[in-house]
Amino acid sequence: MGTLTIGCFASLVGSKSLDFTLKLANAAADKGHKVNIWLSGNATALGKGHQKHLKDYSTGEKPALELLKKGVEICECEACALARGITKPDAVEGIQWNAMHWYLAKIHGSDRVLHVGGE
Amino acid sequence: MSNVTCAFVIQRPPYKSETSTLGFTHAISWQVVEMLLEDGQNVIPTVCFVGEGILNLLKDQKAMDNYGVTSIESHGKNSLLVDLDMLVCKEDLDRFGIAEDRLLDAEDMGADKKLQIVPYAEIQKAMESCNHLLFF
Numbered sequence: 084m085g086t087l088t089i090g091c092f093a094s095l096v097g098s099k100s101l102d103f104t105l106k107l108a109n110a111a112a113d114k115g116h117k118v119n120i121w122l123s124g125n126a127t128a129l130g131k132g133h134q135k136h137l138k139d140y141s142t143g144e145k146p147a148l149e150l151l152k153k154g155v156e157i158c159e160c161e162a163c164a165l166a167r168g169i170t171k172p173d174a175v176e177g178i179q180w181n182a183m184h185w186y187l188a189k190i191h192g193s194d195r196v197l198h199v200g201g202e
Numbered sequence: 203m204s205n206v207t208c209a210f211v212i213q214r215p216p217y218k219s220e221t222s223t224l225g226f227t228h229a230i231s232w233q234v235v236e237m238l239l240e241d242g243q244n245v246i247p248t249v250c251f252v253g254e255g256i257l258n259l260l261k262d263q264k265a266m267d268n269y270g271v272t273s274i275e276s277h278g279k280n281s282l283l284v285d286l287d288m289l290v291c292k293e294d295l296d297r298f299g300i301a302e303d304r305l306l307d308a309e310d311m312g313a314d315k316k317l318q319i320v321p322y323a324e325i326q327k328a329m330e331s332c333n334h335l336l337f338f
Contacts, residue, residue, distance in 0.1 A: 090336065092220075092221065092224060092338075123224055123228075124220045124221075124224060125220075182231060182234075183227060183228045183231035184231040184232070184233075184234045184235040184237065184238060185238065186228065186231075187208070187228070187231060187232060187235040187245045187247075188235050188238035188239055188245070190206060190208060190245060190334055191206045191235070191239055191243060191244075191245050193334070196334040196335075196336070198335075198336045198337055198338075201214065201219075201221045201224075201337060201338050
């Protein structure tokens with residue numbers, strides 16, 4: 084099995100890139116691959132806890148928690164999160180906070196890297 | 203594998219979204235990645251500018267005056283200061299009518315590195331030879 088690292092650079096609302104990232108990560112984890120997800124920019128909205136999962140709205144907390152249970156590592160850019168008013172007491176438990184070198188370090192150990200978003 | 207090479211391809215224009223800024227900042231973070239790696243391991247980035255991405259490299263940007271944000275020019279200068287290889291597509295400069303003397307440098311900061319204006323074929327070669335390709 085391989086290691087896949089996904090960098091997501093999209094917003095939670097108004098873009099399906101984050102939903103795609105979570106679904107792809109889930110499929111890869113189910114196949115037994117090690118998966119890392121880096122969240123940058125507006126994608127850090129995923130790390131905000133207490134999301135309300137309204138039907139047909141783009142939310143990510145529940146799938147993120149399921150991914151964490153499967154051993155997927157999720158980390159968000161601390162500066163991007165703080166800039167958006169997401170603070171640690173508010174954050175989804177289990178999602179890591181770090182700086183951009185976390186992503187590069189995960190890339191170093193990965194067989195494949197996918198860069199999602201950036202639109 | 204001790205060194206992993208990454209090509210950061212910046213193709214988005216400045217200020218329209220965060221994308222190009224994030225390309226610069228992620229590439230610059232290479233400076234401290236060794237903290238999270240084993241001895242002898244490193245990530246080696248090359249930053250490539252194609253299409254509208256070359257507009258990030260114009261000098262005398264007035265982002266602070268107009269938007270109240272740090273200009274992307276300063277990210278470009280910092281990238282040169284930390285010795286990142288930065289390849290700029292010559293054909294796209296010609297297409298936009300941008301002369302080389304309108305592009306930033308970091309001589310005033312004491313940087314040794316300069317932007318490398320290269321044919322697209324060279325950027326293609328950099329993309330084909332790297333381990334991972336990241337588009338911004």
